[in-house]
Structures are given as C-alpha cells and as structure tokens.
Amino acid sequence: MVSVYTDQYKDSLSLEVYNGQNIVVTGKTDIGFTKAAHFLLQKHLLNSSYVDYLFVNEQAKLLDLPKRKDYEPIYFKQLGAQNSILNGIGYIQSNISMPRSNFGSNVKRMEVKINGKYRPLSDGEQGYFNLYFNDNFLSSYKLNSTGELNIAFDFDDIIMQQENNFKYEFYFIPSGGLCETAAANFYGQVDVINSYFKPVGYEQSSSLSFFRFPENFQSKPITIYTDLKAEHKLISTISELIDIINPGEAGLSGFIYPPVKNASLKEIQSDIEMSKIIISANNDKFSDFFGESPFIKFKNNEVEYRSEEINPFFSVDYQKNLGFNQLFYHQSIPVMLINVPVDYSENTLLSLVSNIREQTISETGNVIVSNNEKSYFFDLRVLNDNHDKSYLTYLLDDFWGKYRLFIVCILLILVILILIFIFQKSKESKEKIENAK
Numbered sequence: 217m218v219s220v221y222t223d224q225y226k227d228s229l230s231l232e233v234y235n236g237q238n239i240v241v242t243g244k245t246d247i248g249f250t251k252a253a254h255f256l257l258q259k260h261l262l263n264s265s266y267v268d269y270l271f272v273n274e275q276a277k278l279l280d281l282p283k284r285k286d287y288e289p290i291y292f293k294q295l296g297a298q299n300s301i302l303n304g305i306g307y308i309q310s311n312i313s314m315p316r317s318n319f320g321s322n323v324k325r326m327e328v329k330i331n332g333k334y335r336p337l338s339d340g341e342q343g344y345f346n347l348y349f350n351d352n353f354l355s356s357y358k359l360n361s362t363g364e365l366n367i368a369f370d371f372d373d374i375i376m377q378q379e380n381n382f383k384y385e386f387y388f389i390p391s392g393g394l395c396e397t398a399a400a401n402f403y404g405q406v407d408v409i410n411s412y413f414k415p416v417g418y419e420q421s422s423s424l425s426f427f428r429f430p431e432n433f434q435s436k437p438i439t440i441y442t443d444l445k446a447e448h449k450l451i452s453t454i455s456e457l458i459d460i461i462n463p464g465e466a467g468l469s470g471f472i473y474p475p476v477k478n479a480s481l482k483e484i485q486s487d488i489e490m491s492k493i494i495i496s497a498n499n500d501k502f503s504d505f506f507g508e509s510p511f512i513k514f515k516n517n518e519v520e521y522r523s524e525e526i527n528p529f530f531s532v533d534y535q536k537n538l539g540f541n542q543l544f545y546h547q548s549i550p551v552m553l554i555n556v557p558v559d560y561s562e563n564t565l566l567s568l569v570s571n572i573r574e575q576t577i578s579e580t581g582n583v584i585v586s587n588n589e590k591s592y593f594f595d596l597r598v599l600n601d602n603h604d605k606s607y608l609t610y611l612l613d614d615f616w617g618k619y620r621l622f623i624v625c626i627l628l629i630l631v632i633l634i635l636i637f638i639f640q641k642s643k644e645s646k647e648k649i650e651n652a653k
Contacts, residue, residue, distance in 0.1 A: 217242050218252050219269035251275040257462075257471045289329070289412035290318060303403035305388050310406070314380040314413070317463045322431045325372040325417030330384070332365035332411070334404030340391030343402065348383040349374070359386075365406065370416065378427075378575075382413075424543040424550060426572045426593065427580035430461045432543075433491040433550050438472070441479035442495040449562040450495075456569050457493065481505065493552040497560060502553065509546040510553060511583060511596040521596065541568040541584040567591040 219240045226233050241256070243249030251272045293299075295312050302308040319326075328347075337343050343359030345367070354371050384406060390399030424432055438461065444450050454476065461472050477483065479496055485505055494502065499514035513520045519540075537557035544551055556565050567586045571593065575581075581595035 217269060217271050218255055221268070247275075254471075257473065289414045291410070291412045292406070292408035294318075295413075297406075297408040299405070299408050301403055301405045302386060303401055305390060305399060305402055306394055307385050307387050308402070308404065309383060309385040312382045312384075314382050316376050316378050316380065319376060319413075319415055322418050322428070323376055323415045324374055325370060325415070326374060327370040327414040327416045328368070328412075329414070330365060330367040330406060330411045332404065332406040334359060334363055334365060334386060335400075335402050336361045336363035338391065338400075342389040344387040345404075346385045346387060348381075348385075350377065350380055351383070359388075365404070372417065424545065424582055424597070425575070425580045425595070426543065426582065426584065427575040429543070429552075429572055430463070433461075433493075433552075436489060436491045436549065438474040438493060439487065439490040440474050440476045440493045440495070441484055442476065443479040443501070444495060444497055444556075444560075449560070449565065452562065453495070453565045453569050456566060460569070460572055488547065488549070491550045493554070495554045495556070495565075497556050497558045499555050506544075506546050506551070506553075509544050509551070510542060511544055512540050512542050512555075514555070537564070537587065539564045539568050539586045541572075541586075543582040561588045563588050 217240075219242075221238055221240065223236050223238065224233055225236065239256075241249065241252045243252050251274065254275050255270075255272045292312055295314060295318070297310075297312045300310070302310060330347075334343070334345075337359055338361075345357045345359060345365065347354040347356070349371065355369055357367055386402065386404040388402035390396045392399060430438075440454070440457070442450065442454075458473060461474065474493070479494055479501075481501060484492065484494070484502070496502070502510075503513055503515070508522070511522050513522065519538075537559070539554070539556040539560060541552065541554045544553070554565070554568050556568070564586050568584055568591065571584050571586070571591045575593065581593040582597055583595070584591055584593045586592075
C-alpha cells in the first residue's frame with residue numbers, strides 16, 4: 217500500500233505550527249513492499265492518482281534498456297492545446313508547445329494528423345491553412361467551401377530543441393480584400409482531441425554531449441558505479457540521475473533503474489558491455505585504465521585538459537575544491553565520469569548532475585565543472601558529428617530563410633552606391649582633364 221497523510225508540529229521556540237506531508241510505503245511481504253515501492257517510479261500513474269491511499273497489485277517492470285513502443289500518437293490535447301475557436305481576418309494563429317521530453321532528441325521523422333472545421337468560403341473569398349515547426353514553414357493548404365479540415369502529412373530532418381513550437385494559422389482574405397471593413401468574420405477550430413503528432417523515425421544518437429543524454433547512452437544497458445559512502449549526500453544525486461535517465465518520453469515504455477555498484481576497478485575493467493556512469497572521489501583511480509580517452513585527467517595534483525585537436529590542451533593547479541563531470545567513449549562504450557573532492561559538498565555533486573537539464577542544443581558541451589556555489593559547462597570536442605553539422609545547417613537555412621530579402625536589398629543598395637561613387641569620381645576626373653586643357 218502507498219498512502220499520503222498530513223501532520224502538524226509546533227516549533228518549541230517560535231510556537232509556530234507547521235504542516236507536513238508524508239508518504240508511507242508498506243507491504244506484508246518483501247514482494248508486496250517491492251510492488252508498492254516500484255509504483256513510486258511510475259510518474260504517469262502518480263500524476264493521475266487523486267487519492268490519499270492505494271493498493272498496488274502488479275509490480276512495475278524495471279528495464280536495462282528503454283523499450284520503444286510501437287509508434288503511438290501524441291495528441292494535441294496531451295500537449296496542453298486548447299479546443300478554442302479562432303476568428304478574425306488575415307492571419308489567425310495558435311501555438312502548440314512540443315517539449316523534447318515527450319519525443320526524445322533523436323526523433324527524425326514526424327507524422328501529423330489534423331482535423332478541424334472552419335467557416336466555408338463564399339465566392340470571391342480566399343483562405344489558407346499554414347503550418348510551421350520552430351518558425352520554419354512546413355506546408356500550406358487551400359481552404360474551400362466544405363468547411364472541413366482533414367490533413368495528414370509528415371516531415372523529417374527534425375532538429376529537436378529543449379522546447380519546440382508547432383504553429384498553425386488560418387489566413388483569410390475577404391472578397392473585397394483585407395481592408396474591407398464590412399467583410400464577414402472568419403472562424404476556424406482545430407480538433408485538439410483527435411489531432412496528433414506521431415514519431416515514425418528515430419536515429420541512434422552518438423553525439424556525446426549533455427544535451428543528447430540519456431539518448432546517447434541507450435545503445436547499451438547503464439550501470440552506475442560509485443566509491444562514495446552511502447549517505448544522504450549521495451542519495452539526492454543518484455535520485456536526480458535516475459530521474460534524468462527516465463525523461464518520460466511518450467515513445468518509451470518501462471522504467472530504467474540501473475544497478476548501483478561499488479566502483480571496483482577490477483569489475484569496471486571486466487565490464488565491456490555496459491554504458492558506465494562512475495561517481496568517484498579518487499581522481500587517480502581510473503587514469504591508467506581509461507588512458508587517453510578522458511578529456512580531463514588528474515596528475516600530481518594538477519588537472520590536465522585535452523581537446524580532440526590538442527593533447528594535452530593545458531594543465532592547471534587549482535586551489536579550490538572542484539568537481540568534474542565529463543562524457544567520453546572508451547573502447548566504443550559511452551562513459552560518464554564524475555569526480556568530486558574527498559570532502560565534497562552535497563551541492564557540488566548534485567550540480568554536476570542537475571545541470572545536465574540546463575543544456576540546450578546550441579548551448580551544450582561534454583564537460584561540467586562545479587564548486588559549492590556555481591557550475592559551468594564547456595565543449596572539448598571537435599564539432600564534426602552529424603548532429604552538430606545538421607544543427608549548423610539548420611541555423612544557416614533558418615537565418616537565410618528569414619533575412620534573405622533584407623540581405624539581398626542591402627547588397628543591392630551597396631552595389632548602387634558603389635556605382636554612383638565610381639560614376640561621380642569618373643565625372644570629376646573628366647572635368648579636371650577638360651579644365652587642364
């Protein structure tokens with residue numbers, strides 16, 4: 217059984233009364249307790265349980281690898297879209313938020329189904345239904361006298377950012393033009409209950425940046441290794457890490473609860489199948505085993521940085537206790553190596569993990585450095601993988617699509633000004649020659 221109860225307690229000094237909420241997990245047997253405890257891992261059930269207590273009959277499945285379900289639709293309503301009526305003339309727009317956590321960063325092809333209704337067009341009127349993803353135009357459909365919206369299409373080469381925006385708009389032109397004041401009002405409505413997005417294509421993510429985590433660790437099961445003491449300072453970080461590994465993506469089923477093991481060098485050396493997350497307070501422990509694979513190495517109380525172009529990049533002797541989180545491949549296996557000082561603080565360790573959530577597709581890296589107060593990330597990779605190239609191409613195409621007319625006009629004006637300048641100088645030279653005669 218899982219139950220929630222509220223209690224009160226009084227501060228003996230201030231005499232102020234505080235309210236507290238507690239979760240109690242019980243079971244008659246170990247199996248019963250395990251069923252109840254595993255229920256707490258299922259976010260979608262927790263968020264829909266509007267009761268004080270419940271009995272758990274079936275144990276949640278814990279997986280080594282995320283299991284991708286048959287592609288299932290994600291309806292507009294699930295993403296917070298409202299079933300509102302849009303009305304007016306000209307451009308009438310509405311937006312739908314598409315968080316990366318619902319789709320994953322490596323979705324590459326999306327199917328879209330849109331149903332709706334609008335005021336049937338009369339003779340002389342024009343109307344269009346336009347679609348955009350992250351302000352990039354996708355498609356346009358001409359409206360007619362039926363008043364029925366029934367659209368199905370797909371688009372690919374998707375660059376999923378942390379937050380994405382899908383925009384649809386009705387564009388209505390009255391028979392007398394947009395300036396006609398007596399024009400009949402237009403209205404349209406998208407059926408957000410039956411309209412949906414459906415991911416139909418994913419690619420395996422190999423880019424070892426924090427923005428791509430956990431997708432870039434999903435090719436193999438994950439094992440967490442640590443040599444830190446099992447105390448409260450470690451619990452919050454492990455909990456945060458497991459929460460990030462399970463982002464709640466709609467296309468995945470099951471909960472991933474990686475085994476947490478003692479960071480024995482011998483066991484890590486023999487583990488050649490698992491993606492590894494290592495949390496350690498011993499900076500020198502893995503130096504020989506990982507060799508040149510890490511981007512940050514520890515040697516004689518110094519921190520040595522390596523880039524993919526320069527080895528070593530530079531070495532620094534720090535006076536402050538810093539923690540480091542880095543991503544790298546070792547023997548084709550993805551590794552997250554988290555190093556903290558021996559007398560580490562809870563804030564330092566937690567920020568090395570929680571700041572993974574702060575990464576965006578354009579602001580990310582493969583190294584996080586933190587102390588008790590602040591954390592920073594930077595990139596020591598060469599930007600040569602397909603994801604980075606795709607994003608750079610996407611940025612250039614987006615910039616050119618938005619500003620090409622402006623750029624062409626500026627260039628044309630510059631050419632005209634140069635021609636005028638040349639003409640004026642030529643005219644002045646000619647006059648000087650004639651005057652000299």
